[in-house]
Amino acid sequence: MTAATTPREAPTTVLSPRRGRRVATWIVIGLALLAIGGIGAAMSTANQWASRGALDPASAGPSGTRALAEVLRDHGVEVVVARDRQTATEALRAAPATLVLPDAPALSDDAVAQLASAAADVVLIEPRARTLDLLLDGSEPAGAASVEAVDPACALPDARRAGPIAPGAVYAAGVEVIGCYPSGDAYGLLTAGHSGGGRVAAVDGRALFTNEHLAEEGNAALGVNLLGRHPVVVWYVPSPGDSDLADADPSLGELTPPWVSPVIVLLLVAGIAAGIWRGRRFGPLVAERLPVTVRASETTEGRARLYARARDPLHAADQLRIGTLRRLARLLGLGPASSAPEIADAVAGRTGLDRGAVRGILFDDDPRSDADLVALTTSLRHLEDAVHAAVRPSTSSAPGTSSGTERTP
Known part of the structure; x- marks a missing residue:
């Protein structure tokens, strides 16, 4: 007859109260960091327009143009916001469309010309000397007009229907370029024929089409008339990453040997590890008796x-x-x-x-x-x-x- 054996209970690990409190503290800190990160991400998403630049159709800020984009949509015009050149080119080739082109210093002359050639109409809302010379032959910036509204004083139907505006910046008209809203020898609106049979227009969008100025005078009407001639508007928003210009200046990583970056990372990791190692607390201080007691007389004599x-x-x-x-x-x-x-x-x-x-x-x-x-x-x-x-x-x-x-x- 064999004796019955009882199974041994598995040993349980009991955390000391001090260690349990330490673990709980780190858990609370981690949860707090996660909560703060989630709140920050939500606020960043809710206020995404604040990080947009001027003349951005997704920005509801004073310098954005979201109001004009919504007005165009209310008139049945599809507004496509393209934040890279490839997306803009594909949208322009899909259907006859108007290209809204702000200043694009990151693009070369050839890239700007190719982008404009794929559009039925082109509206320059932030014209600079380079884009004026490329798309409106011989035109150039000519300062700013007075703050008072002026009549179109031209035969362009879109301008006549919009009525008077305060044009902001004005431009000198080149060869075969029609000028409207005159201010001295310059004009607030320039138009000329496009190579594809359409039209190229140039106007100061910062003074007319931004959210803070769209409701003034005939700004909204002029924006709808210039941009809404076709069922699709491709609003190109240039970015530095979309550049086709070659960067001739080498970066710091290119100037240093390939082993420098890994060594820097290794040193940083080693420094953090050493800080954690040396910064640990091993418990409370322990009083220890000195092995040698020096008499006061010996200290005095020394x-x-x-x-x-x-x-x-x-x-x-x-x-x-x-x-x-x-x-x-x-x-x-x-x-x-x-x-x-x-x-x-x-x-x-x-x-x-x-x-x-x-x-x-x-x-x-x-x-x-x-x-x-x-x-x-x-x-x-x-x-x-x-x-x-x-x-x-x-x-x-x-x-x-x-x-x-x-x-x-």
Whole structure:
């Protein structure tokens, strides 16, 4: 008959209260970081328009053009926002469309010309000298107009239906370029024929089509008339990453050897690891008895030998005087904050000695040699004995008592 065996219980690991609190603290910190990151991401997504640039059709800020894009959509025009050149080219080739082109300094002349050639109409809403010369032959910027609204003063139907506007920047018209909204010898709106049979227009979009100015004068009407001639508007938003220009300046990574970057990363990781390793706490401090106890007399003798070897009687005198002043202040009942002159005056008043002589002993007279230091030591001892005698007179000096030098038979 075999004895019944009972299965052993698996050992359980019990965390100490201190370790449990430490783990719980790190968990709470991690959850707090996750919550803060989630709130920041939500706020960033909700306010994404704030990070958009000027003339961006997705921006609801004062310098954005979201209002004009929504007005075009309300009129049945599809607005395609293209943030790279490839997307813009594909959208322009899919159907007859109007290309809204702001300033694109990251694109080369050939890239701007190819992009414009794929569009039925082109509207420059931030014309610069380069784009004006490329798409409106001979045109160029000519300053700014007055803030007062002006009439179109041209036969262009889109401008006549829009009525007067305050054009902002004005441009000098080139060859075979029609100008509207005149200001001196320049115009606020330029139009010319396009190579594909369409039209190229140039206008200051910052002064007319942004959210803060769209409701003024005939700005909204002019924007709809210029951009809404075709069922599709391709609004190109250039970015530095869309550039086709070659960067001739080498980066720091290209100038350094290939092994530098890995070494820098390795050093950073090693520094972080060393900080974590050396920054750990191994528990509370433990009091430990010193293996050797040095007597005060040995310390005093050692310092004295050092002062003698350095031939520094002044420093040694300072140490002697500091000790004497501390003891005299304690004998006279003075506080620890008493100064050396106050202690010297109290000593002179209690012992009846000359005040100048007492000050000379305690701090005025400086020893120049070892002999002077020995003499000062003697003077300090005699002064301290005099204070002792004045503060605590011996019973032998009282009247009616015998001298301490004689013994009674």
